[in-house]
Amino acid sequence: xxxxxxxxxxxxxxxxxxxxxxxxxxxxxxxxxxxxxxxxxxxxxxxxxxxxxxxxxxxxxxxxxxxxxxxxxxxxxxxxxxxxxxxxxxxxxxxxxxxxxxxxxxxxxxxxxxx
Amino acid sequence: xxxxxxxxxxxxxxxxxxxxxxxxxxxxxxxxxxxxxxxxxxxxxxxxxxxxxxxxxxxxxxxxxxxxxxxxxxxxxxxxxxxxxxxxxxxxxxxxxxxxxxxxxxxxxxxxxx
Numbered sequence: 065x066x067x068x069x070x071x072x073x074x075x076x077x078x079x080x081x082x083x084x085x086x087x088x089x090x091x092x093x094x095x096x097x098x099x100x101x102x103x104x105x106x107x108x109x110x111x112x113x114x115x116x117x118x119x120x121x122x123x124x125x126x127x128x129x130x131x132x133x134x135x136x137x138x139x140x141x142x143x144x145x146x147x148x149x150x151x152x153x154x155x156x157x158x159x160x161x162x163x164x165x166x167x168x169x170x171x172x173x174x175x176x177x178x179x
Numbered sequence: 180x181x182x183x184x185x186x187x188x189x190x191x192x193x194x195x196x197x198x199x200x201x202x203x204x205x206x207x208x209x210x211x212x213x214x215x216x217x218x219x220x221x222x223x224x225x226x227x228x229x230x231x232x233x234x235x236x237x238x239x240x241x242x243x244x245x246x247x248x249x250x251x252x253x254x255x256x257x258x259x260x261x262x263x264x265x266x267x268x269x270x271x272x273x274x275x276x277x278x279x280x281x282x283x284x285x286x287x288x289x290x291x292x293x
Contacts, residue, residue: 066221068221096279098281100284105286106286107181107183107185107269107271107284107285107286107287108222108269108284109181109284110281110282110283110284113279113281115279153221153222155222159277159278159279159280164235164277165227165273165277165278165279165280165282166212166224166227166235166237167212167214167222167224167282168224169214169221169222169223170221171220171221172221
């Protein structure tokens with residue numbers, strides 16, 4: 065049973081525009097959420113995270129939004145750059161509530177930024 | 180470069196064999212996690228070690244085992260290999276064993292079973 069879902073396998077965006085990647089989860093115990101970027105033949109690279117006590121976290125061009133009532137989070141990249149082209153994974157854990165910080169991953173969204 | 184080192188990068192072996200995957204965590208990180216990524220699957224958590232002790236277990240098969248040594252490097256042992264064990268195996272590390280902290284991943288070991 066997939067507890068973290070990324071329903072869009074791919075997304076194409078023009079350079080300079082906003083990229084919005086979406087993620088839904090089913091487990092209400094999740095309280096820590098992360099986004100990872102992955103290039104081919106490399107491991108996932110940590111991008112940004114958010115705790116359930118917040119609804120927004122920003123780091124440069126990357127902003128993560130969390131809607132706990134909808135069990136939904138999104139990653140906004142503004143402006144998008146060709147180097148952002150990669151597979152993006154959403155992940156979640158029950159770190160605060162249970163102390164277990166093993167991650168549950170979505171299946172990824174492939175972002176292509178068109179120059 | 181995440182600072183997490185995994186060896187070997189590629190491993191090709193036959194069914195029924197046994198292999199060992201190795202992971203060196205980032206300097207200062209006490210936790211090591213192992214994940215498996217099969218074809219068309221997201222990363223699945225296998226097991227976590229914290230400072231030498233097993234901390235959490237996911238859907239790890241009984242044929243698989245792991246350990247973390249005093250120098251904090253970790254090994255994942257896979258035995259009686261089956262075709263379905265072909266996958267990418269990632270190791271990740273974090274500073275502590277719990278709480279809100281990101282995990283940093285190595286580049287993985289690609290295991291192919293012939």
